Amino acid sequence: GENVEQHPSTLSVQEGDSAVIKCTYSDSASNYFPWYKQELGKGPQLIIDIRSNVGEKKDQRIAVTLNKTAKHFSLHITETQPEDSAVYFCAASRDYGQNFVFGPGTRLSVLP
Amino acid sequence: DAGVTQSPTHLIKTRGQQVTLRCSPKSGHDTVSWYQQALGQGPQFIFQYYEEEERQRGNFPDRFSGHQFPNYSSELNVNALLLGDSALYLCASSSRFVGLDEQFFGPGTRLTVL
Numbered sequence: 181g182e183n184v185e186q187h188p189s190t191l192s193v194q195e196g197d198s199a200v201i202k203c204t205y206s207d208s209a210s211n212y213f214p215w216y217k218q219e220l221g222k223g224p225q226l227i228i229d230i231r232s233n234v235g236e237k238k239d240q241r242i243a244v245t246l247n248k249t250a251k252h253f254s255l256h257i258t259e260t261q262p263e264d265s266a267v268y269f270c271a272a273s274r275d276y277g278q279n280f281v282f283g284p285g286t287r288l289s290v291l292p
Numbered sequence: 293d294a295g296v297t298q299s300p301t302h303l304i305k306t307r308g309q310q311v312t313l314r315c316s317p318k319s320g321h322d323t324v325s326w327y328q329q330a331l332g333q334g335p336q337f338i339f340q341y342y343e344e345e346e347r348q349r350g351n352f353p354d355r356f357s358g359h360q361f362p363n364y365s366s367e368l369n370v371n372a373l374l375l376g377d378s379a380l381y382l383c384a385s386s387s388r389f390v391g392l393d394e395q396f397f398g399p400g401t402r403l404t405v406l
Contacts, residue, residue, distance in 0.1 A: 184334075212393045223296070223382055223397035224335065231393075269334050273393070279325065279348055280395065282334030 182207040184272050186283030193260050194291050201286045203270035204252040210272040213246060213253050214280070218267045227268075228255070260290045294319060296385050296398035304404045305373050313368040313401045317385030324366040325395060326358060327382040335382055341366055342388060370403075378405045 183206040193199050205213075211232035216224035230237045230244045230253065237244050241260075246253040257264055267287050271280040297316045305311050317324050323342040327335035337350035341360035360366045364385075370377055380402050384395040 186334075214394070216397070221399075223399045226394065226396065229394065271334075279337035279340060279350060280327075280335075281337070284334050285332075 182210060182272055182281040184270060184281050184283040186270055186286055188286060189284065190287045190289070192289045192291060195260060195262060197260055199255075199257045199260055199264070199288055199290075201255045201268055201270070201288070202252060203254070203272075203283050204250075205272040205281075206251065207272065207274075208251065209274050212273050213244070214271050215242075215244060215255050216269045216271065216282075218269065218285075220266075224269060257288075260288075262290050262292055264288060265290045296383055296396055298381075298383050298398040298401050300401060301399070302402045302404075304406065306406050307373055307375060309373050309405075310369065310371045311373060311403060313370075313381050313383075313403070314365065315368070315383030315385075315398060316365045317383075318396050321385035321387045321396070322364050323386045323388055324360060324364065325384045325386070326366070326368045327384065327397075328352070329380040329382055329400070331379070338368070373405045375405050378403060 186203045214229035217227045218224045241258045243256040267285045269285050270283040273280045299314045325340040326338040329335040338352050339349040340347050344360045355371045357369045380400040382400045383398045386395045
């Protein structure tokens with residue numbers, strides 16, 4: 181079955197700097213890769229996703245890149261703000277209802 | 293537009309007891325998935341329901357069962373609770389008509405087994 185690894189487990193950056201979180205997956209049939217942000221006491225919130233027919237996607241300060249050959253994808257956050265502090269999860273799945281396999285998470289702290 | 297709602301927020305049970313958790317999907321969604329999130333870990337898939345039937349199941353024992361009602365809401369039942377069942381239980385909803393890819397999560401139910 182699918183296995184998703186995520187690095188680093190914790191990340192501290194200064195406000196205004198960029199943050200990068202990397203994930204690798206094992207199942208070459210996976211073709212949908214969402215990123216979720218989870219704040220304390222809340223459920224995960226979808227922040228961006230990418231499908232296998234796209235190499236990069238950007239939404240304001242957030243971008244995701246995908247390398248299908250190497251089976252890895254990354255989340256990039258630019259101009260970080262204190263409210264970006266949270267736990268971020270990557271996930272992978274096949275299309276049409278296949279369950280999500282999540283990475284173990286990255287705790288991001290943005291220091292003012 | 294109401295998002296995914298779950299009840300109760302918190303629950304405390306003792307070993308051997310049974311528990312029922314409830315989920316109402318986002319308006320317009322017909323598919324509900326349940327996940328277990330242990331402290332400090334990513335969510336793990338339990339099962340998924342649409343058209344009132346279990347469609348997929350993760351690596352969880354038969355003590356975990358579910359149900360989906362005609363209005364698309366869902367219940368997760370756990371029998372013979374173990375200490376290791378203590379976790380945040382998340383419900384996620386999606387729509388087969390928009391694409392099952394995008395799943396929206398509720399706030400979760402925190403279950404503590406003593």
